Amino acid sequence: MNPSISTDVLIVGGGVIGLTIAHRLQQTNRSVMLIDPAEPGSGASWGNAGTIADYAIIPVASPAVLRNLPALLFNRNSPLSIRKAAILSLAPWLLRFLRQALPAATQRNMQVLANILADAGQRWQELAEHIQGQALLKANGCLYVYDDQRSFELGWQDISHRQSFGIDAEMLTPQQLASLEPQLPPVEGGAAFFPNALYINDPGQFLTLMFKQLTDQGLHFQQASVIGLSRHKSGIEATLSGGNRVSAGQVVIAAGAYSRGLARMAGDRIPLQTERGYHLEFDLDQPLLGRPVSASSRGFYMTPMQGRLRVAGTVELGGLNPKASRHRLDKLQQGINYYFPHLKQANRSWLGFRPSIPDSRPVISASKYGNDIVYAFGHGHIGMTLAPITAELVYALLTSTTPPIDLNDYSAGRF
Ligand SMILES: Cc1cc2nc3c(=O)[nH]c(=O)nc-3n(C[C@H](O)[C@H](O)[C@H](O)COP(=O)(O)OP(=O)(O)OC[C@H]3O[C@@H](n4cnc5c(N)ncnc54)[C@H](O)[C@@H]3O)c2cc1C
Incomplete structure (x- = not known):
């Protein structure tokens, strides 16, 4: 033959x-x-949040995940959840994942991620130039917002840790955040700002x-x-x-x-394995945000895409079954309504499959x-x-x- x-x-x-x-x-x-x-x-x-996240050196498995494991995995409202039907088939992967959440493994994985992420922004600029896609690549930085004092404190620790790996980031007061993103409602904890981060305003x-x-x-x-x-x-x-x-x-x-x-x-x-993730999109005449904003404790990004706002994220461990969870989409809708209560009806929704390795x-x-x-x-x-x-x-x-x-x-x- x-x-x-x-x-x-x-x-x-x-x-x-x-x-x-x-x-x-x-x-x-x-x-x-x-x-x-x-x-x-x-x-x-096609459906991701579009961030060129050269600051994303924190592995999914970390001591914080280990500490909050029961709440994270078995509370269906948490940003990281597990489909009960998939627990048995996921068990070997989950065991490896938990081993990677120990402090020494996490520290090692951070270093390895920092190495591979180091010049992601520069490489994306070159790629966009080669394919004449520069207009879709934006350089306005990226924000993590902290809704309250407690999430600011956790955020501050997280950002200091990233800075020790050479990540360029600064903490913003609520007033500084308001001047960068005037349409966001006031948040008590301020934000972290990654000034050099890029994003694609339409990955598809x-x-x-x-x-x-x-x-x-x-x-x-x-x-x-x-x-x-x-x-x-x-x-x-x-x-x-x-x-x-x-x-x-x-x-x-x-x-x-x-x-x-x-x-x-x-x-x-x-x-x-796969970490299932979701997005909702809201068509808009005028953008609400100037850059991707991560609602860090809620596990999603709000990214200004061309003519629309994409709300993308959360993690659901549970295999490649193409059926979307209504509950996860409702949680995303509630999450965006915390910031923008007038965005009532999403114009479209999406489920995608992140390819995920325990480390x-x-x-x-x-x-x-x-x-x-x-x-x-x-x-x-x-x-x-x-x-x-x-x-x-x-x-x-x-x-x-x-x-x-x-x-x-x-x-x-x-x-
Ligand atoms: C909600 C969400 C938000 C995200 N946000 C970001 C972000 O902001 N920044 C970031 O960097 N990443 C983000 N990601 C992650 C990113 O989207 C993925 O890591 C990335 O798209 C994986 O790309 P890929 O080419 O490996 O997989 P895919 O884009 O899934 O492509 C795999 C392709 O393989 C094809 N295929 C499958 N089986 C076969 C076969 N047997 N033969 C031939 N072809 C096959 C499929 O049809 C598919 O087209 C996000 C992901 C999600 C779900």
């Missing part, structure tokens, strides 16, 4: 990670093919632009799922839904939350059997932010050249 198509590099998954890798590889002389059953850019990458539009440019410049895209991978003397053979086969010299698995089974086909067991570090790694299969998934809450550096690291893995940062920290062999 002959493979029907052949390519130098096959990329499995066309989210922000797969597309950015394709963009990087187009700058070489290799032929590149992208496979996705859906429209590229329509997965988790950015990725559509990127995909168009890639195909205009010769990217071969096929709409299908990869359902099988096998190694042969001549390379990797991928079987697609619909029966076609692709023969590739190298394969990059970048299928976000759906990557675990694909990595298994390549010989690796990776503890990948909050992505897997950017050759497979156990070599760099003929390379992994680029598990970016959790910061996949938009990390896309350009991930593409650079994947390029280094594929070409056996020196990566810009130490890859051991993101290895598939660390589990």
Whole structure:
């Protein structure tokens, strides 16, 4: 049986990670093919909060999560919750997650995240320039607001900790916050401000632009799922839904939350789960905010997108079931009404699947059997932010050249 198509590099998954890798590889002389059953850019990458969060060095598993665990996991109103039906299937992942919440592991994960996030803003500026998407990339900083004195105190500790890793952040009084965001209601605890942070004011539009440019410049895209991978003397053979086969010299698995089974086909067991996240959108004639504002204790961002406000966030552990939880959406609605009571009826809602690893570090790694299969998934809450550096690291893995940062920290062999 002959493979029907052949390519130098096959990329499995066309989210922000797969597309950015394709963009990087187009700058070489290799032929590149992208496979996705859906429209590229329509997965988790489409509906996120859009922040280029180079300050997001705090892993999800931390001593604070450990202390508040029962309330966080079993209270369905908490910003981090678990679907009861999924507890058994999640147990192995949760155990690993809890180990990562111990102080020494958290400190280590913070350092590893700080290393990979260090020049995210600069890399995004270059990417936006390359695809002529600069108008969608905004540089107004980002805010964490603290509703009361208690959350200010916790926030202050959190920000001091980040500053010790070199993150540029300043605390604002309620008055300083009011002058930056005059339409926000007064909050007792003030805010933290990350002055250098960027955001994309329409991730979906950015990725559509990127995909168009890639195909205009010769990217071969096929709409299908990869359902099988096998190694042969001549390379990797991928079987697609619909029966076609692709023969590739190298394969990059970048299928976000759906990557675990694909990595298994390549010989690796990776503890990948999903943290489900939601958004609501409100169409607006005039923006209410000048920059992304995180309601930090409520677990969501309010991001000004083009012609609308997107309220995105919260974490629900509970698998890839596509049914959205009405309760979670209602909680987001209540959350936004705390700040903007007049936003009664959302114009649209969305559920997306963050690809999550217990230590909050992505897997950017050759497979156990070599760099003929390379992994680029598990970016959790910061996949938009990390896309350009991930593409650079994947390029280094594929070409056996020196990566810009130490890859051991993101290895598939660390589990
Ligand atoms: C509510 C929310 C808010 C967020 N906010 C931010 C933020 O502000 N900043 C930030 O940096 N990150 C944020 N994130 C995280 C970010 O969105 C993700 O980390 C990122 O989108 C992951 O990108 P990806 O390309 O790995 O996955 P995806 O975008 O999900 O893409 C994976 C692709 O793989 C395809 N696929 C699946 N199975 C197969 C298969 N068998 N064969 C071929 N293709 C396959 C899918 O169809 C999909 O298109 C947020 C996430 C959520 C849910």
